[in-house]
Amino acid sequence: MSQPVTSEFTDFVTDKLDLVEEELARQAGADTPFVTEAANHIISAGGKRFRPLLVVLSSQLARQDPDDTGTVSDQDLVRAAVVMELTHVASLYHDDVMDEATLRRGAESANQRWGNSVAIMVGDYLFARASEAVAGLGTDFVRLQAQTFARLVQGQIAETRGPQPGEDPLQHYLDVVADKTGSLISAAAVFGGMVAGLPQTQLAVLRRFGEEIGLVFQLADDLLDITSTRTGKTPGIDLREGVATLPVLLLRASSDPADQPVRDLLDADLSSDEALARALEGLRASHVMDEARAGIRSRADRARSELAALPAGPARDALAQLCDEVVSRSS
Template sequence: MLAEQTRDEVFEAELRAQLELVETALLQSAEAQTPMVTEAAQHIIAAGGKRFRPLLVALSARLVPGASEADVIKAAVVVELTHVASLYHDDVMDEARIRRGSVSANSRWGNTVAILVGDLLFARASDVVSELGTDFVRIQARTFSRLVQGQIAETVGPGAGQDPLDHYLQVVADKTAALIATSAIFGAMIADADPVLLQRMADFGEQLGMVFQLSDDIIDITSDVTGKTPGTDLREGIPTLPILLARRSTDPADARLLQLLDSDLRDDDALAEALDLLRRHPAVDQARAEVERRATIARLLLADLPPGPARRALEELCESVVTRSS
């Protein structure tokens, strides 16, 4: 037991050291020709973040011995730069004022600069991924295509006759799950995993990405205990899993909730009433059940992976994503 704990402690120390190298490489990748552009490009990176995607790269790479640390760092930089670049564009489209506790780039430098900085970071991600080889470039390009198509689908909304919930789940898959799946694939590829393991990690990352976003949907409704401002998506009229499930209700008792969901929720009293009704609505438990269903699939995908600290860490990561919304 003591030897096992020691292996885990060494594993965690090595992982932390590797992620610190990723952090340094991220800032270096965002350096530009002028101080102003460098500051703007490093703005979101310097504000911190979960670094969920780099962590997934690093853990996946440790499932099989022998992964090159230099390549792990490059792959982690690629996925995080891609994620950060998309945030610059998202904030412009959403007219966001705050990002990660700081003034958003579009608020500070304007929309045009924010869009161009996002483009710069996408370009830097493409430059770094080219050092890993054509297979990585191909996957990155296809992932980027999914990100863009997901954003377009979200912007346009469901088509005539399309189920809004099915549409939303596809948006989540493309906008969020795609890059998380790529993070898992990249790590396994660097470790020279066999095709079976590569597919397993692709499927795991896709499910984990869905769990990641759908958990956030629930947190937006139930976030009094998480420290996050509740009802942000609700106030902005963003369709999320609990809201879409509640909208399917035909119960006359839900008439007031449905009326509020169609109203202007910038009013604090109206928002508070809508949140109260939603928190007591079966839709929240239904949303939690969907998150747990997908998390169970993700856990089962890990069951046959090589045993050891990396697999345990992936299992714990999956569990942490689920429990934060419970």
Template structure:
């Protein structure tokens, strides 16, 4: 049975996100025009605003909220996310971010790092107005973001399982802030401890689904705006390639060697993509995404029924659908 979206609820969410978007631009204003321009660089390029959406939806599970605090909480998580993107682009030596030249390309690495730091400072100023519980959770989340980035940079060490290492990196780099977003929404609305724990667990799993579905899209899709095989060409570990590398089947050896080789040549990349798309590992990866989605949906079961719960469920199903 198709769920009918409540138009009033949808309008309320859309209206709140519009306010958050306006305030996000204002929050990036600095004392100098140059810093303001650089700090707005990624914000102006747009984005899904996935984390503010989770703040808004999480706030539906409490007793009511101050719109000011709701907006402030959403700004904190999105500014933290955007700040981390500046740093990620330096670490990855990226050329593009959201279709525009990355800050490290437009200016240089030092400027990109410092602008990221500035946006973190703006998030810290805003979170201080929400109270010490928010400051603590924000600090813990920031710690996980940094540890995830360090673990990704070092790679799996001797004795580590590469896939387990990768999933932990995703949990720290992506799942932690997505979980905090949902929890912040519940906190500003005075939600119970049980609800906050459910939102936290849901957010962690949704973060994993979010990234793992992207991993599959990198190989299978031609319709997302992202050039297929970008991660594959750059040697970035993803769920399908890690699953393939773990295979003990001798028949997989040639493909394993191909994806580990230099794929700068378009023909070699196309060959690797074609073989991967036809390989059972893609369905195995989709099954792993579905497993995490099922865990996420299970965490929603204890939440009160209503439009917000339905919306969180749809988000989960939509993320799974992207990679199918």
């Protein structure tokens, strides 16, 4: 059974994430002020830093005593966390071009500000910086980062093409989420374990845990497009752009005639705020919202169950707590 995370361990993790933040800004520096500004555009806008957090927590799994400072070097830990976040941020520049996004983290997107070509090249630049940094960790890290980026790209391609004839749209969506989000979050958990020198059996556990919690993270985030304005995210963006997320796919898969009026609302022209508000209201009142939340909780429970095979201690407790925190975002 997990224990409450102590303030000492929380402070320890915060200190490491502060080091990561400093190194992120340094790694995004370039030979010209313009590239430095553009490369820092998304980084400086903030973000959840979920992937660096997983690197830090996983790196402390061998630590039994909450007051133990551990034996993992700050240099390797920070480098591993920065590689994961730079890879993630690089993919965001590319995603915004693909999605023709105008906002990212509440600010003007890079493609909107400087154009698609610059945004694509800045994403390439940040991935190059991540590749340079990961080389200092060794070939096993390089291999995992390359495999992860390959999955990211394949997920983006699959999302762009959409489900093919005869393919289940819901399974297609889950596969895309696994490749685009789960793969990198899984790699972040494994990177932390590799930095700590954990055995292969425990790295395999972290890989599975990361895949599950990565899906939970994205599914919960997608639900916020419908349910919440508390995060500063304007609700209904996915609906208006025709992006089918879990509740919408569950609704479309339903054979209940009572669901047809809500489907009609979603199929209407959602360009006006009034039409979008009606669609959101109908979807929020639908049974599929509870079904989506139940599915997210089930995946979080599977992720938490994986942790039993990892060493007990403050890091495992923090990972268990993270499962609850990610689920709460969909409430």
